[in-house]
Amino acid sequence: MKITFLFMVSMCMLLFAKEVDLPTHKIHFTGQEHFDESELQDALGVDNKSFFEFWKKDNPRIKDKLIPSLEETIESFYRSEGFYEATSKIKETNSTVFVSIRENRPVRVDSIEIESDYNITQFIQLKKGDIFRAKAFIDSKNNIISQLLKEGYCSYDLDTKAYVDLEKYSVELKYILHKGGICTFGKLTLLGLKTVEDDVVISRVRALEGERFSTTLVQETSNNLYELKAFDSVLINVDRKIYNVIPVDIRFEEMTKPYHFEAGLGYDTFVGPRVHAQITKYNFFGNARKLNLKASWSKLEQLLILSYFKPAFLTLFNKGIDIGARIGYSNLEFDGFKEEKVFSRLYLQHEDGRLKLKVGMAIEGIDITALDNLNEGDELQQAVNEGLFFLAYPYLDVVYDARDSKLNPKYGYYLAGHTELGLSDDDVSSVYLKTELEARIIHTFSNLTLSAVGKVGILDIESENGLPESKYFFAGGAFSNRAYGYRELGVIRSSTEDTIYGASTMLNLSLEANYPIWGDIYGAVFTDNTLLTEDAYDFSGDVISSAGLGVRYMTPIGPFKIDVGFNIKDPSIYGISFQIGQSF
Secondary structure, eight states, rough: OOOOHHHHHHHHHHHHOOOOOOOOOEEESSSSSSHHHHHHHHHHHHHHOOOOOTTTTOOEEEGGGGGGHHHHHHHHHHTTTTTTTOOOEEEOOOEEEEEEOOOOOOOOOEEEEEEESOOOOOOOOTTTTTOOOOHHHHHHHHHHHHHHHHTTTOOOOOEEEEEEEEETTEEEEEEEEEEEOOOEEEEEEEOOOOOSHHHHHHHOOOOOOBOOOOOOHHHHHHHHHHTOOOOOEEEOOOOBBBBEEEEEEEEEEEEOOEEEEEEEEEEETTTTTEEEEEEEETTSSSSEEEEEEEEEEEESSSEEEEEEEEEEEEETTTTTEEEEEEEEEEEEEESSSEEEEEEEEEEEEEEEEEEEEEEEEEEEEEEEEESOOOOTTHHHOOOOOOOOOOEEEEEEEEEEEOSSOOSSSSSSSEEEEEEEEBBBSTTTTEEEEEEEEEEEEEEEEEEEEEEEEEEEEEEEEETTTTGGGSSSSSSSTTTTTSSSSSSSOOOOOSSOOOOSSSSSSSEEEEEEEEEEEEETTEEEEEEEEEEEESSSTTSOOOOOEEEEEEEEETTTTTEEEEEEEEEESOOEEEEEEEEEEEOO
């Protein structure tokens, strides 16, 4: 995903907008032992500089209207953290509030008693000897309930108690649980549909009658229905229960403003400054159809695409099958050559939980022209395969996504495969088999998130006509080797040298570690390792390895990432990439 100028302007306005000035005092804390001053500031509503105002000095200030209740707020905060006898003294001058805290002895967990027919140990956050925190106790209960509902136990009987003894500074925790029987989804009722047929909605519903109840399936149903972009509101009610059967009632409000226009000026790490615009008509002639026209222009790339999508085009084996089509034009400049292309695609797809299948047919007319645009030091060792190429190929995409989140995963794995078979019935067509496989694995240990992404690609050409250079494998960029720009790496000659020509064999392994630094700011270290060889099935070539550092800022739509990567053998070769969203 690329950042547009409009997004950056909005962020700047948000960061530097002038707030309404209210009377404030400076505030300082002393005496605290178990909490950082920043934790106290957050709990008490103290204002401080943001992460982005790095040029400013720390200047914690509290609004004057909060000062009269400050002592009570401090004691309430400490009680919730297990310090029932904490006291504070407040001294106020004309400009500053001085807070002296005496925490005293905390209450600690003395025993934990569990009586349960379901294993809940892993969901209890407090351990024997821990300071008793009310939030951790409440979160433990909520975690138990959440897991029971995920696994279909909607008739559970849970009783949690915390017996606090202030004389002994101890607390006894008791958990009693009877999980009850398995619940299933009941009859599906759809309300409020006007221009969208029931079959279209049902093709997106995961909470189907007879299925084992799970809040995960309810959330997936909600996500799927919103992704149709035909509704302003989708309300799913699963509050009714009849003998462990839960009816599903869904109420819709169809979209009242179906036209969406977007335009922006931004910077792309590959094509540079770029303007783009697109207009989308959602619920096009009803049934959640979508029509989209997208255009973009930069010095290196010009693009125009018209796309159409219809959900639940047909039903096969009781599964809804979608249909989509795209036609377009692109003019893209590479190192040493230019690709001008017209294309069209028609595809069928089905998505069922973690599994997504797509099968389609593509037709491309590609014109390759050699260019004299190489960087200093690059050499054109042989002529680029110029000319007009006609490609017609069926293709198959398979994705199995078992990550816990698409925006910012912490656990799970992701598998994907793409294959296309070039067909020929004349002298200018190309016969080939192109296959790409990808695997990602992510796991978090405490706050440390480790990830690995492996990719392999093979291009087996049978035609004497060859292929357009752009059809081969290249590497570089945020999803590949971050010491190089997007698609900047061609066939590799040594650990520091490559060519402008695409490869028939590609391997790429990226390893990354992310760790929180401050608030929503994460630091990262990574290494990317790439093999690109001229011949198909040749894994004996040299590897270009890079390493680097990155910063991630977590946003509601995924992390904003900046990475700086260096070639391990030659640090003078480096690249800077940025993106919104995860690459693993």
